[in-house]
Amino acid sequence: MTDTLSRYCHAPLPIATAWPAAIPAGAIDDSCFVSQHGSRLFLAARTEQNDHMNEAIQIEQMPAVVRALRFIMIVQLAFSLFGAAIMIPVIIVAFSDPILFVPSLQVVVVVALMGWLVARWSSRRKWVRWCALAFEVVAVGSRLIFAAVDREFGWATLVHPATLLPLAIVVGLLTSAAARWFDR
Incomplete structure (x- = not known):
């Protein structure tokens, strides 16, 4: 999961589930971002060729x-x-x-x-x-x-x-x- 995104994201990517539950929506850096849809968080990576999400991974919040x-x-x-x-x-x-x-x-x-x-x-x-x-x-x-x-x-x-x-x-x-x- 993080190996695939690390090809695109220049920010250090810890295990996605280890991230705190309150990640603010917005840019982590220019190459990847976190978006929030309701109570679910998504980690997405952008390629350098275009500004589209090429991968989105759902990050579950700890109960x-x-x-x-x-x-x-x-x-x-x-x-x-x-x-x-x-x-x-x-x-x-x-x-x-x-x-x-x-x-x-x-x-x-x-x-x-x-x-x-x-x-x-x-x-x-x-x-x-x-x-x-x-x-x-x-x-x-x-x-x-x-x-x-x-x-x-x-x-x-x-x-x-x-x-x-x-x-x-x-x-x-x-x-x-x-x-x-x-x-x-």
């Missing part, structure tokens, strides 16, 4: 549910980065034993995986949806299991953001809007 899920994952990522920034230096300084450093690697792996999923969200690949779903199911499950093992399971555990945010993502990724968005 509101999927945008909300991406925002929730970004919030989770921000909390994880904050936690990693606090935890890793404390573990390194307080415990210089390498065996105690290994649990802090889990924090780094979780942050890296979550960042990678957020970065790939706009690709609309099916595996991104299923990986995010599995990641969040493990997050909810581990939170509930650790609370039960520590005998701290109660209403406070169920309404805690560490339980509600992943649960909201799991439910949202199982909707038909998410299934339609992640169709490649």
Whole structure:
């Protein structure tokens, strides 16, 4: 899709679905443009020989549910980065034993995986949806299991953001809007 248009458009063309929903109608540069017809956006390229559209590709807007899920994952990522920034230096300084450093690697792996999923969200690949779903199911499950093992399971555990945010993502990724968005 973008390979064909890149022959004609001199502007850098990211994946069309990664573009923000509010692309203003008008010129991107002299060789390509975006036009809006109702709620649908179209990317078109002009050839140098004439000023006609020789190719038009519809750009779907991300459904509101999927945008909300991406925002929730970004919030989770921000909390994880904050936690990693606090935890890793404390573990390194307080415990210089390498065996105690290994649990802090889990924090780094979780942050890296979550960042990678957020970065790939706009690709609309099916595996991104299923990986995010599995990641969040493990997050909810581990939170509930650790609370039960520590005998701290109660209403406070169920309404805690560490339980509600992943649960909201799991439910949202199982909707038909998410299934339609992640169709490649």
